[in-house]
Amino acid sequence: METRHLTLDEIAALLDGRLAGSDRNAAEAHLAGGCAPCRAEADEVRLALRALARYDLEPLPRAVAERALEAIRALRAGGRLARKVGEALERVAALVFDSGAETARVGVRGAVAPIRQLVYEWEEDRFTLHIRREPEESEYEIMGRVFSTVGEVADVEVQLKPASGRARKTRTEATGQFVFEGVRRGRYTVRIDSPGGDVTLPGIELP
Secondary structure, three states, X not given: OOOOOOOHHHHHHHHOOOOOHHHHHHHXXXXXXXXXXXXXXXXXXXXXXXXXXXXXXXXXXXXXXXXXXXHHHHHHOOOXXXXXXXXHHHOEOEEEEEHHHHHHHOOOOOOOOOEEEEEEEXXXXXXXXXXXXXXXXXXXXXXXXXXXXXXXXXXXXXXXXXXXXXXXXXXXXXXXXXXEEEEOOEEEEEEEEEOOEEEEEEEEEEO
C-alpha cells in the first residue's frame, strides 16, 4: 500500500506550530520515517520560515496567507522556477547595524551624515557598506566589503540595483572591497555573487 505524502499546508502547519494532536504526531512520524520527497519539501519550508523570521513582520490576515499559499502551490508546479524563488528567499542578508538609525535614536533626525555605515549578515558571512556624501553634493559614493568564511572574496561580481532602471556592476578587489561612485538619490539593493552564493543586501535608502 502506497503511503500518502504530506501536503504543503500540512508541512507548513507542522513547522510553524499550527498542527496539533494526532495530526502532528502522524506528520512527525512520516518525516521521521524517511520519506525523501516530504523531507526535502520540509527543508525548503524551513529555509523560507527562517528567512521570514529575520524580519519583524505583522501577522498576515488569513485571506492574504491563503493567497500566498496558492501562489506557492503554483510555483511548486514550475519546478525550477520554484527552486529559484526558494533561493531568493534564502539569501536575503539581515541588516544588523545602521549608523543612521543609531544617530536618529539620540535625537539628530533629518540630518544626512557624511558617512553612514550599514552592516549585513548572512549565516557566517558579513557585508559592510559605507555611504558617503559631502553636504554640498547631490550624489553618493558607496564603498563596500565582502567578508566570507567559505571562499575567495577577490573578483566577485557586485550589482547596485535601483528600484527602477538598469543595475550597475563592478567587481571586488583582492581584499573584497568594491565601490560605486556618482550614485543618485533613490532606493537600492546590492546583490553580491559571494563565494557561498548570491546574497542580496536590501533597503538602501539615499535621501
